[in-house]
Amino acid sequence: EVQLVQSGGGLxxxxxxxxxxxxxxxxxxxxxxxxxxRQTPDRGLEWISFISxxxxxxxxxxxxxxxxxxxxxxxKNSVFLQMNSLRVEDTAVYFCARGGPASASEALDIWxxxxxxxxxx
Amino acid sequence: EIVxxxxxxxxSVSPGESVTLSCRASQSIGNNLAWYQQRPGQxxxxxxxxxxxxxxxxxxxxSGSGSGTEFTLTISGLQSEDFALYYCQQYxxxxxxxxxxxxxxxx
Numbered sequence: 251e252v253q254l255v256q257s258g259g260g261l262x263x264x265x266x267x268x269x270x271x272x273x274x275x276x277x278x279x280x281x282x283x284x285x286x287x288r289q290t291p292d293r294g295l296e297w298i299s300f301i302s303x304x305x306x307x308x309x310x311x312x313x314x315x316x317x318x319x320x321x322x323x324x325x326k327n328s329v330f331l332q333m334n335s336l337r338v339e340d341t342a343v344y345f346c347a348r349g350g351p352a353s354a355s356e357a358l359d360i361w362x363x364x365x366x367x368x369x370x371x
Numbered sequence: 372e373i374v375x376x377x378x379x380x381x382x383s384v385s386p387g388e389s390v391t392l393s394c395r396a397s398q399s400i401g402n403n404l405a406w407y408q409q410r411p412g413q414x415x416x417x418x419x420x421x422x423x424x425x426x427x428x429x430x431x432x433x434s435g436s437g438s439g440t441e442f443t444l445t446i447s448g449l450q451s452e453d454f455a456l457y458y459c460q461q462y463x464x465x466x467x468x469x470x471x472x473x474x475x476x477x478x
Contacts, residue, residue: 285467295415295458297467311466345414355462357405357420364414 252276252360254346259365262336266369270331272346272362283307283349284322284329285358288342288367296342299331302353314340336369343367373397373461377470383478384449392444392473394459399439403463406435406444409456409472418457419444449475 258270272284286299299320300309308320317336322329329346343364350356374397382390394404402422407415408429417426419435422442432447446453454477459470 294471295460295469297469300465300467309465347414349462355403355465355467357417357460357462358407358415359417359420359426361414361416 252279252348254279254348254360254362256344256346256362256365259344259367261368261370263371264336264338264369266336267332267334268336268367270333270344270346270365270367272329272331274327274329274348276327279327279348280324282351283353283355284320285347285349286320286329286331287345287347287358288340289345289364290342293342300349300355301329303351304353307353333367336367338369341367341369372466373400373464373468375459375461375468375470377457377459377473379473380471381474381476383476385478386449386451388449389445389447390449390475392446392457392475394437394442394444394470396440396442396461400461400463402438403461404435404437404442405460405462407458407460408453409458411455415458446475451477 253275283302298311301320319332345364346362347358348360376395378393404422406419408418409415423435458472
């Protein structure tokens with residue numbers, strides 16, 4: 251069974267950067283798309299990014315487009331979210347989650363444990 | 372963007388009772404709908420996909436139905452571990468969108 255272990259959250263000032271990591275425990279990760287979702291008490295669950303298994307297809311929510319970049323490293327069984335120009339409203343718990351095979355849009359069947367990102371001066 | 376609307380926001384029920392949660396999409400999504408359960412301090416867990424396909428880790432008292440724009444999640448005979456937050460999510464088109472959640476709490 252695939253498990254996703256996240257790291258990289260923390261406190262950062264507005265305008266700063268953070269890189270989130272999500273490492274999968276088995277090779278079953280490499281054939282699936284991956285998604286990042288964030289959660290706040292006010293806005294609930296918000297999808298923010300998608301990357302296909304080949305990395306050829308990437309999508310972003312308008313709220314992070316141009317500031318966040320999703321990548322994956324198959325050799326490391328990992329997916330990353332580079333977050334630049336962070337804003338106070340980016341404060342949230344961030345989850346990585348496994349989607350469908352290849353570039354398919356499907357339900358998110360495995361989730362990381364979540365990592366807190368706080369943007370504050 | 373497809374807006375997902377869940378109702379009610381909160382359900383107060385006693386253990387052993389059955390409940391039905393509703394989820395409405397602002398436009399047709401076929402059966403591309405998932406339900407997730409989230410307990411405090413944990414990540415969401417996939418409960419139902421394709422509107423009615425239950426995940427193997429959840430018992431048969433959970434069932435989903437619907438298509439198009441109207442969907443329901445039914446929990447028959449609530450157990451203590453079922454008191455949690457439930458979210459619906461459409462994956463028919465980008466951006467993926469979630470409902471605001473229904474909290475099932477102990478009465």
